[in-house]
Amino acid sequence: MNSNEIYILYLKKKIAELQEENDYLKSPLYMFEVCEMIKGKYSILLNPPEFQFATTKNQKSCSFRININDIVCVISDGKTKWIYFQEPQSSIDGVRHVSDKLSYTGSLEDFCLEYDRPKIHLCQISRSVIINLFFYYLDNDKVKLIDTKGLTKRECNNLTITKNFKEEFITRKTALKSIISFQKIDFQGNYIYESNKLNSFES
Secondary structure (H helix, E strand, O other): OOHHEEEHHHHHHHHHHHHHHHHOOHHHHHHHHHHHHHHHHHHHOOOOEEEEEEEEEEEEEEEEEEOOHHHEEEEEEEEEEEEEEEEEEOOOEEEOOOEEEEEEEEOOHHHHHHHHHOOEEEEEEOOOOOEEEEEEEOOOOOOEEOOOOOOOHHHOOOOOOHHHHHHHHHHHHHHHHHHHHHHHHHHOOOOOOOOOHHHOOOO
């Protein structure tokens, strides 16, 4: 076998390998693997690990393990910011403290940056209020709780959204709805019904 024939065999082998790779990249298996990878990343964004949170009760320190999905809103009252939860939180260290409302002394911007860096859950709607996008829908110049039966906190409902923050709310709410919709579609394009909070998500 001369050098030309060897080179031709080499080229045929490379072409076959490239064809095999091309067929895989166009295959349902490859699309399935990509979709599953994206779903996995989205799942972590929607349900991040709990974070450590420290506060005080009667000037005594206590700490909590907080799930960001439990935060409904954060409302500023002067220097103190109040974090409202859908369920009471129990301290894990320090003085015993059980409450559905905990205090935070930093700025609202710092709170979002520290606990929701990907900008998935928390959205500022005014200079003094942050809300969790999962719990609210927009009604003109107000944001209202989706589930008023499950959440009866008057302080957290009918909150005014200022013009500067309204577009940000709409953009992020739309993006979040797209992510949640993508999570509910299986590889065959069928809608998956799951009885959880994400499925009660409304615009």
